Every structure is written in C-alpha cells, then in structure tokens.
Amino acid sequence: MTRSTSDAEIVVGYDGSPDAAAALDWALEQARRDGRPIRLAYVFEWLTVAGWVGPGVTPGMWPDEQARQQVEELVNKAAADAAAANPELTVRGEVRDGPPALVLEESSAEAGLLVLGGRGHGGFTGLLAGSTAVSVTAHAHCPVVVVRRDTAEAARAGHITAGVDGSEPSLVALGFAVEQAALRRVPLQVVRAWQPGREHWNLTGEQARDAALAEGRAELDEALRRWQERFPDVEISVQTATAAPAALLIDSSRQAQLVVVGTRGRGGLRGMLLGSVSQQLIQHAHCPVAVVRER
Known part of the structure; x- marks a missing residue:
C-alpha cells in the first residue's frame, strides 16, 4: 500500500556528483521543515562496454564486487555525514541494481518526494539531455524535484x-x-x-x-x-x-x-x-x- 505523502520518506537519486550533492542538500533542508526521513538511492547499472567508469569507482576497474563495494561505501558515507550534520533527521542509503529511470520510478511508489540532481555521472549520465528525466518526471508516483548545482542557492x-x-x-x-x-x-x-x-x-x-x-x-x-x-x-x-x-x-x-x-x-x-x-x-x-x- 502506498503511504501518505505527508509522512513518506524523501528519496534522493544520489551518485556522488556535484548536482547529486546539491539535490541532497535541498532534500535535507526540506526534511528539516517537515521532519520526514531521507533515503539516498544509488542506482547501479552494470555495463560491459570497454572504458566503463562508475561514480566513486577507481578508473579502469571493471564493474565487479569490488566496484559495488566502493559504491556502497560512497553512499553509506554520504548518508552518515548527512545524519551526523542533522542529528534530528533519519538518513539512510541504499544501492539498487537496474536501469536508473525504471528503478527510480519504482522507488517513487513508496516515496513522498523524489529529488534528483540536474546532471550526474555513472547511472545518471546525461540525465537531462536524454530520456531519463522525461521518463522519471512523467511516470513517477510522487512529486519530483530537479535541482541543478547552479540553482541550489536560489532554493533558499x-x-x-x-x-x-x-x-x-x-x-x-x-x-x-x-x-x-x-x-x-x-x-x-x-x-x-x-x-x-x-x-x-x-x-x-x-x-x-x-x-x-x-x-x-x-x-x-x-x-x-x-x-x-x-x-x-x-x-x-x-x-x-x-x-x-x-x-x-x-x-x-x-x-x-x-x-x-x-x-x-x-x-x-x-x-x-x-x-x-x-x-x-x-x-x-x-x-x-x-x-x-x-x-
């Protein structure tokens, strides 16, 4: 059953990019207003093309269990840092597998708000230039907020x-x-x-x-x-x-x-x-x- 948006958590599409950091900051400020918990969601899309480099992953490394471990460490650290700076809030991180747009749309069914950075890397590459943003905003089951790094200050x-x-x-x-x-x-x-x-x-x-x-x-x-x-x-x-x-x-x-x-x-x-x-x-x-x- 879908929860009420008044108490459902805020999901942040997080990949360690500067715009994702801006999205997280926006979500934290929103959570300080309404008291909702925050979940950082990293969507790990396994690719097999030569030269693949994932966010937070050592360049030249193929996506294996070590790469996934690096991703999990990246997300967990971001969540821990956010929680430490905002002890009144509940912040957790998770890593999910699959196509970013589809996974985020699925996550939105249980969320009260979905927050995305304007541009990312790795699983969110070309977020605004391609079909991902259109798909997520058109099909998400909750409101979606897109935060570009250069607009973060205006949010205040x-x-x-x-x-x-x-x-x-x-x-x-x-x-x-x-x-x-x-x-x-x-x-x-x-x-x-x-x-x-x-x-x-x-x-x-x-x-x-x-x-x-x-x-x-x-x-x-x-x-x-x-x-x-x-x-x-x-x-x-x-x-x-x-x-x-x-x-x-x-x-x-x-x-x-x-x-x-x-x-x-x-x-x-x-x-x-x-x-x-x-x-x-x-x-x-x-x-x-x-x-x-x-x-």
Whole structure:
C-alpha cells in the first residue's frame, strides 16, 4: 500500500556528483521543515562496454564486487555525514541494481518526494539531455524535484511559483505549491500563460486575448479560493499574460526558490513533459523545479 505523502520518506537519486550533492542538500533542508526521513538511492547499472567508469569507482576497474563495494561505501558515507550534520533527521542509503529511470520510478511508489540532481555521472549520465528525466518526471508516483548545482542557492530565498492552466494535473501541482509556500512561510505566485487557440476563432486578436485571460482568471479564482480557505496565511498573487509558458515561468523563476508544474496540461501548457516546456524549465529555470503528478 502506498503511504501518505505527508509522512513518506524523501528519496534522493544520489551518485556522488556535484548536482547529486546539491539535490541532497535541498532534500535535507526540506526534511528539516517537515521532519520526514531521507533515503539516498544509488542506482547501479552494470555495463560491459570497454572504458566503463562508475561514480566513486577507481578508473579502469571493471564493474565487479569490488566496484559495488566502493559504491556502497560512497553512499553509506554520504548518508552518515548527512545524519551526523542533522542529528534530528533519519538518513539512510541504499544501492539498487537496474536501469536508473525504471528503478527510480519504482522507488517513487513508496516515496513522498523524489529529488534528483540536474546532471550526474555513472547511472545518471546525461540525465537531462536524454530520456531519463522525461521518463522519471512523467511516470513517477510522487512529486519530483530537479535541482541543478547552479540553482541550489536560489532554493533558499524567494517565493514559490506555480504554473497553472486549469487542467486537473496543474491543479494538483497548485495544491503542492500552496503547501510548500505555507511550509516555507513565503508568498505564492500563480502564473497562467495564454496563447491563441481555436476556442476564440470568431474574435479579434485583442478580444480573444481578453476573453481567454478573463476565463483563465475565473478558473484560477475558484481553485485558489479553496486553498486560501485552507491556508489563510499564504499570500497568493496571480499573473496572467499572453506569452510562451516556458519563457514566462523561467522569468518568474529568477525571484523564486521553487517552480512547480503539473505533468500534463492543456492550452499554453499542453504537452508539458512531452515537448520542450519541461526541458526548458529543468535546464534553464533559475531555481529548482518540481514536477507533480497525480497519484
């Protein structure tokens, strides 16, 4: 049975790379806020090509039991160091075998949150350039946060930004964003981008824009009303604009500590994870990015 995300552990995809270290730091700070345990998961993928070098493994060594022992020592040390620096938290490490994307997706079924570095090495090589990030964020059973090393500092300041388009996945993401804003005691900025569509074909450009923005704002007001009643102390602002979704969200991320989006949307956010928007966010946002998928 899948546990509630309120008490399920935070899983960190860890391979010893600088971005993985940034992801671990982010996860530790999150755990200090909500008290959840942390599990470092190293996915050990056995490869048989010449010249294979695993993270934390002596160059030139073939993947054998000694290589696996080095990996286990790497993960256990990282977990022990994190636990020693945060005695109030429970931190453990594990090494699992298999394709990284598949193993992480499986791990997410029992997790409350999955945190990944932007780029890794070994089992996470090319995390953002290839299909692994798309697969994990699209199919994980819990929210996924991607932390690039160059955005780690931004995670400690600013507001929370949520990209919303009125679709059910985006409203699930909105709920996650509100909860994070309340937990961190920071404002929430809700962003809704609009681009011309067929639904207003009979109107002029300016009329279509005004009609779409008005409809979008009405949808948002209804959704936000429920969350505002539940979290009255969260300051919420709304930004609606006729702009490309990725550009609008990336711009908002300059002053944010976290950008939150759903897995799939409609209108301006259609194909969030199957097209270029999510990739642009994960690679170019100025802060960590959370992708939330309905369980």
